[in-house]
Structures are given as C-alpha cells and as structure tokens.
Amino acid sequence: MEYESLEETQAELERIQRELEEKAEQLDALSEQLGEQRATASSEDETVWATVDGIGMVQDLEMFPEAMDRAHPERLGDKVVEAVCEATAQATAESSDKVRAVLPGLFA
DSSP, X not given: OOXXXXXXXXXXXXXXXXXXXXXHHHHHHHHHHHHHOEEEEEOTTSSEEEEEXXXXXXXXXXXXXXXXXXXXXXXXXXXXXXXHHHHHHHHHHHXXXXXXXXXXXXXX
C-alpha cells in the first residue's frame, strides 16, 4: 500500500490503532463470557456428571453412589474422563462460535 502523504499514513495508522483497541475490548468481554459459560454432561450410565466452563476447565464433578458401588476404580476413572470430555466438547462448540464472531479470520 502506497500513501500520498505523511498525513495519509498517520490517518491509516490511527485507524488501525482504533480497530485494535476495539478488538481488545471485544476479547476482554469474550474472556469474561467464556469464564461464565457452563456446559454439563454425564457418563453414558449417568452416574458421573461433569461441568466445565467455556474454556474447558472443570468447575464441578458429581459422582452418584452407584458409580462408586458398581465400578472398579479404573472404570470409575473412565466414567469421569467420559463426562469431562463430553462437557468439554459441548463447551468448545459454543465457545468456537463466540470466538469466530470476534475473530472471523482466525478460523478457515
């Protein structure tokens, strides 16, 4: 891009700076939204439930007594992983849409 004058160059830099400041504000708001977002899912037998936030951090894990009574420790761990993975997949799907809205060029 070639500019005719110093004034045009300065105006273009100011425009870019404003755009960057707007994106920074949008990203701050998005970060807050993702921290408040929740997704909950269960193991297939519904004895373990996990809740994660919009970035996939586990916020709650609930295990019903049946999960511990019937399960070998290794299978109980599998149920926990299953519930957390499903909740994370849900949160990621919701979060991706929000991120695309703020940063459309990030995803091809």
